[in-house]
Amino acid sequence: MKPKKKHLLLLWMFICSGMTEAIEPISTSIAVGMAAALTGFLASYQNIFYYFHECCRPEWISFNKTGLQVDLERKLFGQHIASRIILKAVTGFMSNDNPRKPLVLSLHGWTGTGKNFVSQLIAENIYKEGMDSNFVHIFTSELHFPHASQLETYKSQLQQWIKGNVTNCAHSMFIFDEMDKMHPGLIDGIKPYLDYYDKLDGVSYRKAIFIFLSNAGGESIIQTALNFWKGGRDREEIELRDLETELSLAVFNNKKSGLWHTSLIDKNLVDFFVPFLPLEFRHIVQCAMAEMKARGLKPDQSVAEQVAEDVVYFPKAERVFSVKGCKTIESKLDYYA
Numbered sequence: 001m002k003p004k005k006k007h008l009l010l011l012w013m014f015i016c017s018g019m020t021e022a023i024e025p026i027s028t029s030i031a032v033g034m035a036a037a038l039t040g041f042l043a044s045y046q047n048i049f050y051y052f053h054e055c056c057r058p059e060w061i062s063f064n065k066t067g068l069q070v071d072l073e074r075k076l077f078g079q080h081i082a083s084r085i086i087l088k089a090v091t092g093f094m095s096n097d098n099p100r101k102p103l104v105l106s107l108h109g110w111t112g113t114g115k116n117f118v119s120q121l122i123a124e125n126i127y128k129e130g131m132d133s134n135f136v137h138i139f140t141s142e143l144h145f146p147h148a149s150q151l152e153t154y155k156s157q158l159q160q161w162i163k164g165n166v167t168n169c170a171h172s173m174f175i176f177d178e179m180d181k182m183h184p185g186l187i188d189g190i191k192p193y194l195d196y197y198d199k200l201d202g203v204s205y206r207k208a209i210f211i212f213l214s215n216a217g218g219e220s221i222i223q224t225a226l227n228f229w230k231g232g233r234d235r236e237e238i239e240l241r242d243l244e245t246e247l248s249l250a251v252f253n254n255k256k257s258g259l260w261h262t263s264l265i266d267k268n269l270v271d272f273f274v275p276f277l278p279l280e281f282r283h284i285v286q287c288a289m290a291e292m293k294a295r296g297l298k299p300d301q302s303v304a305e306q307v308a309e310d311v312v313y314f315p316k317a318e319r320v321f322s323v324k325g326c327k328t329i330e331s332k333l334d335y336y337a
């Protein structure tokens with residue numbers, strides 16, 4: 001490797017690790033001296049360097065704002081509020097070179113409304129390998145932390161995982177599924193990483209993304225959506241402020257929820273609460289059409305409507321919202337197609 005390239009590499013390392021802000025004008029010459037001294041070292045330890053800062057490589061990670069916008073518009077159905085918040089939050093965070101804290105999103109809503117699906121869309125537009133990326137980590141309470149008696153073990157393991165992964169890649173993403181079933185002690189264990197610390201034990205967590213998924217507050221969101229429906233108002237008229245108070249009350253008052261027990265909420269560690277609305281007949285049709293397309297079949301409106309017709313809706317009399325959202329569409333389609 002030519003010396004010039006090595007310098008570029010070093011510069012890149014500084015940029016990647018967010019150290020640029022630490023270089024003051026006076027110390028620049030020292031840094032240059034250091035750079036010269038380090039080039040030899042770097043040349044031989046290049047692979048290690050790559051390993052530790054792997055995700056800085058543009059072939060692994062590069063945020064595509066247009067991609068996220070287009071995906072949210074075209075692939076996510078019936079979630080105008082969530083779509084707007086997610087795009088703003090993720091774009092704002094990813095275009096900030098020096099965020100003051102990690103991005104923490106809490107996604108709430110009824111089953112099958114697209115919470116995991118949105119996490120996937122976000123991952124696909126940040127990481128080249130999407131959900132398969134080594135920098136995306138999913139934890140499910142019942143799968144990863146099933147026994148309350150093992151709490152202390154889980155907690156220290158989880159903390160080590162977060163620390164280890166963020167050390168390797170500042171832009172790591174952690175998705176906590178079934179957050180409402182998570183032990184409060186475990187949530188307490190991750191709280192420090194969500195806060196406004198410059199560094200903890202020499203590691204900065206400010207470029208990481210944490211996404212919490214839960215059904216907490218789902219029923220209060222449904223109540224609001226149902227009130228709009230009964231009032232003959234358009235679904236798209238529902239605004240965040242129509243849901244916010246109800247949502248936070250529902251989450252706060254649910255004493256079984258881990259979110260309630262911890263001070264996650266009142267310490268303002270969550271940057272955005274994102275409500276997911278229950279899905280209607282027309283959205284189920286859209287999901288069925290999308291699924292046919294994904295299977296390489298020609299989307300057939302009448303088949304899609306048949307599938308949607310077969311789904312269970314509530315309240316029983318009015319049949320407004322799908323009980324399982326779009327969740328069972330895949331298997332239903334096997335039956336019809």
Ligand SMILES: Nc1ncnc2c1ncn2[C@@H]1O[C@H](COP(=O)(O)OP(=O)(O)OP(=O)(O)O)[C@@H](O)[C@H]1O
Nearest residue numbers: 075076077110111112113114115116117287326327
């Ligand atoms: N709003 C939506 N737009 C498009 N597809 C959706 C939507 N909601 C759900 N789907 C489809 O249904 C599948 C299941 O949804 P998803 O797993 O995201 O639900 P969820 O909100 O996480 O539910 P749960 O609370 O039960 O975990 C998704 O993979 C996606 O294909």
Ligand SMILES: *[C@@H]1O[C@H](CO)[C@@H](O)[C@H](O)[C@H]1NC(C)=O
Nearest residue numbers: 062064065066067068070071
């Ligand atoms: C970003 O997404 C858009 C829309 O999906 C796509 O056309 C474009 O090629 C993507 N850009 C990159 C660099 O991947």
Ligand SMILES: *[C@@H]1O[C@H](CO)[C@@H](O)[C@H](O)[C@H]1NC(C)=O
Nearest residue numbers: 137138160161162163164165
């Ligand atoms: C990163 O997280 C995964 C779990 O997703 C864990 O298995 C792995 O050990 C962690 N890596 C480090 C270096 O801690």
Ligand SMILES: [Mg+2]
Nearest residue numbers: 115116177213
């Ligand atoms: Mg889910």
